[in-house]
Amino acid sequence: MDLEKLRKTAAEIVSRDDVKYLIGWRPGSFGYRVSPCFVQDAAGAEELIFSPLCASNLATYLTLVEKLPVPRGEEPDRRKVALLVKGCDSRAVVQLLVEKGIEREQVILVGLPCRGVVDLNLLQQKYPEGLEKGELSWQEGGFQLIRNGETATIPREEILAEKCRLCRYPNPVLSDVTIGDPVEPWETEADRGVEELEQKSVEERWDYWEEQFSKCIRCYSCRNACPLCYCDDCILDRLNPIWINRAVNFSENTAFHLARAFHLGGRCAECGECERACPMNIPLGKLNRKLAKEVREKYGYEAGVDPEAKPFLASYNPNDPEEFIL
Numbered sequence: 001m002d003l004e005k006l007r008k009t010a011a012e013i014v015s016r017d018d019v020k021y022l023i024g025w026r027p028g029s030f031g032y033r034v035s036p037c038f039v040q041d042a043a044g045a046e047e048l049i050f051s052p053l054c055a056s057n058l059a060t061y062l063t064l065v066e067k068l069p070v071p072r073g074e075e076p077d078r079r080k081v082a083l084l085v086k087g088c089d090s091r092a093v094v095q096l097l098v099e100k101g102i103e104r105e106q107v108i109l110v111g112l113p114c115r116g117v118v119d120l121n122l123l124q125q126k127y128p129e130g131l132e133k134g135e136l137s138w139q140e141g142g143f144q145l146i147r148n149g150e151t152a153t154i155p156r157e158e159i160l161a162e163k164c165r166l167c168r169y170p171n172p173v174l175s176d177v178t179i180g181d182p183v184e185p186w187e188t189e190a191d192r193g194v195e196e197l198e199q200k201s202v203e204e205r206w207d208y209w210e211e212q213f214s215k216c217i218r219c220y221s222c223r224n225a226c227p228l229c230y231c232d233d234c235i236l237d238r239l240n241p242i243w244i245n246r247a248v249n250f251s252e253n254t255a256f257h258l259a260r261a262f263h264l265g266g267r268c269a270e271c272g273e274c275e276r277a278c279p280m281n282i283p284l285g286k287l288n289r290k291l292a293k294e295v296r297e298k299y300g301y302e303a304g305v306d307p308e309a310k311p312f313l314a315s316y317n318p319n320d321p322e323e324f325i326l
């Protein structure tokens, strides 16, 4: 990764009068952590990094921060926001554009072809002892890890995040400037995991999801981490009518998960942030990918790949099978 070029490009962008800030990643304060950062001047750009630890999807901030109410008496700051995007992150931005959650003129996308990020849990299982700082970079066939002054090589398959094993869009699908050469997409079984579940009987699938949903503590980290969960008025927060009860039990948890999964049907960018944020390790990706598979196979629609597309639920094709209409 040409970090120098990334930092130079970022410095040029944030020096423009029409740019508010650039959202990127910088080293975290301990362990393998990486933090999102808001770069406001050329000096701040020197902190930026891009490594296999940069798993978070920064597009979430476009809806989290950029949609905050403007304090009374102040004018909204309409300057552009620049954003570093991997392939999956760019799909979330495209989906936001498609559904007019953001405007194209509002964002500058710095595309970063991506060779896959790591699953921090797998990395920590491999090296359970604490450490002050660890650095990770891509190398042929895997990753190079520097920790406690020592360098190690880790094969890709050992610590690659599941979403990256299944990734079909490692290169940004939309960007204004791209840093680095495009990567060759790797062979993947996009629906692995989903197909395994499809082979099971209805009872077995029910048991599987009952076990998973029963673990949910309804912390809503999955919703909050999702770049496409940005309704001003979320049904989960509603008290009147109360669509989903506050009680944390299998029944209400199931209502929550099904409502969220269907709300993301034809919209999910498959960035894996919901699953990564879940403290209970619930395989939310399988649920979202099942919906994405149905939408892809039945309607030939894929979320977040075409900025000119119409939103899935706003598209109509007279050749839709409509088997359910008698």
Ligand code: SF4
Pocket: 055, 086, 087, 088, 089, 114, 115, 116, 117, 163, 164, 165, 167, 168, 169, 170, 171, 270, 271
């Ligand atoms: S899903 Fe694809 S684009 Fe996203 S981090 Fe993994 S490899 Fe990179």
Ligand code: SF4
Pocket: 215, 216, 217, 218, 219, 220, 221, 222, 223, 277, 278, 279, 280, 281, 282, 284
């Ligand atoms: S992040 Fe996990 S535990 Fe929290 S609400 Fe979502 S699924 Fe439940």
Ligand code: SF4
Pocket: 092, 225, 226, 227, 228, 229, 264, 267, 268, 269, 270, 271, 272, 273, 274, 275, 288
């Ligand atoms: S539902 Fe999960 S995978 Fe899909 S866009 Fe939201 S955070 Fe990403």
